[in-house]
Amino acid sequence: MEKFTLKKIGQDSDIPYELLLLADETVEAIDRYIFDSDLYLLHHDAQDIAVMALHSNSSTELEIKNMAVAESYRSQGIGSILMDKAKEIAKEKRYTMLVVGTSDTGFQQIKFYEKNGFIKKGLRKNFFIENYAVPMYENGLQMRDMIILAHDLSE
Template sequence: MENFTFISIESGSEIPYGLLLLADETVEAIDRYIFKSDIYLLQNGVEDIAVMALYKNSNTELEIKNIAVVESYRSKGIGSILMNKAKEIAKEHDYKTLTVGTSDTGFQQIRFYEKNGFIKKGILRDFFIENYPDPIYENGLQMRDMVLLTHHLTE
């Protein structure tokens, strides 16, 4: 049986860039949100296997800025464990919606979020062109637009 534990990273603690870079392309991009985010690690024993950064957009909206799972634990339900934890945290703090943005070329990620109850709510045109110095490719395509998805929290 797996021994999973969630821990919250305290402010001023070392930031787990190695894990965060699995889901974001540069430290500079991470630094734009990480210092105002709550960071959670999922551990299996003493091994860090996943990370999640949550950012307060408003009193009613919490955003998943980063969610990443180490490769050896992918396709084993860890992402869904993280999503359920994000929903739990959001409900505990009376948020009404949970939002996330991902690349228009991230077909697997978009399916994952939709499977976890998120619906597409908009597109930020040219987000990856304007916010990253070099072109980024995923699934053989240049990342261009950010797809925004939202999950409405209910009792």
């Protein structure tokens, strides 16, 4: 297998907005969570190819706020590598639940999370309407609700 390196980056590091924006719509949205999240970069051949931001919601729950893979590296299992790392980090820090939220129109993302052991847990009604200044679309549909998915780590 090719060599990938996951590195936690410090608060003094540059924020890799170009990667984060692949999974979130605006810099303003990213800035709402990025400064109190742990940020990890996945490197391959001295390139940053993927990013994830993990945020502690409570002593038992860790949330994936952002997970993105550079377009040229998609469909190669990189997302699943990141997901395994997120689960590993959560377990090491003794969290019992890993959660993620995604748009109700993000069919590919929902399928990805379910493939990685997540189940639908809840819904944040009108999240994308209330939290973004302009309507946003994915798969030709307006993004409205956030689907919350959870993975139980205590099993």
